[in-house]
Amino acid sequence: MKPGSARRALAIALVLTAAGAAAPSLAADFCMSSAGLTYVGKSFRLPRPGKCASWQGFILGLPGAADNTSTGTACASSADPLEPHVDFAITTMVEGGAAVIFDHVSLPGPAFTGGDRDTSTLADGFVGSFAGTTSKVACPTAVVPIQSLPRR
Numbered sequence: 842m843k844p845g846s847a848r849r850a851l852a853i854a855l856v857l858t859a860a861g862a863a864a865p866s867l868a869a870d871f872c873m874s875s876a877g878l879t880y881v882g883k884s885f886r887l888p889r890p891g892k893c894a895s896w897q898g899f900i901l902g903l904p905g906a907a908d909n910t911s912t913g914t915a916c917a918s919s920a921d922p923l924e925p926h927v928d929f930a931i932t933t934m935v936e937g938g939a940a941v942i943f944d945h946v947s948l949p950g951p952a953f954t955g956g957d958r959d960t961s962t963l964a965d966g967f968v969g970s971f972a973g974t975t976s977k978v979a980c981p982t983a984v985v986p987i988q989s990l991p992r993r
Contacts (some may be wrong), residue, residue, distance in 0.1 A: 869886075870883055871886070871980070872979065873929075873948070873976065874975065875946075876973045878901065878902045878903065879981065880900055880911065880931065880975075882897065883897055885898065887927055887953075888916060888927065890917045890918065893915065893916040894915050895912075895913075895914060896912060896913040896914060896915055897910075898910075899933075900933055900942075906935040906940065908936035910934055911933040911934075912931070913931035913932055913944075915930075925949075925950035926950055927950070927953070928945070929947075930943075931946065932944075939965070940963065940964035942962050943961045943962075945959045946958045953977035956974065956976065957973075958974065960973075
């Protein structure tokens with residue numbers, strides 16, 4: 842070995858390792874569509890079978906409720922690996938407490954289309970219940986609709 846070649850090889854290995862470590866592994870947004878609404882999970886990745894993942898995002902298309910935030914959990918079934926599915930429990934708060942929306946979505950895999958959605962809504966003392974189908978869709982290129990509060 843030439844003098845300094847081991848040091849040079851170590852330096853190259855360190856640079857390559859640092860370059861790989863510096864590249865973040867970010868999850869993309871995950872979107873589902875149901876009855877004209879688009880559920881957007883920010884930086885959400887479907888969980889592996891037998892695991893759960895946190896959901897944070899919002900719903901696009903809520904009439905009169907552009908400002909809303911959603912939180913919840915998604916869990917992937919491990920019961921039948923040949924027929925995977927993911928269940929979501931999502932709670933959405935509309936700005937000013939005008940409404941609270943509780944969703945349960947069950948998406949069958951592997952395409953995650955044709956799932957069931959059951960929704961309960963509490964708004965101004967009214968309780969509503971809705972059902973429909975839900976499918977994974979490409980996310981729209983929209984900004985987060987949450988309005989920022991004015992600084993004081």
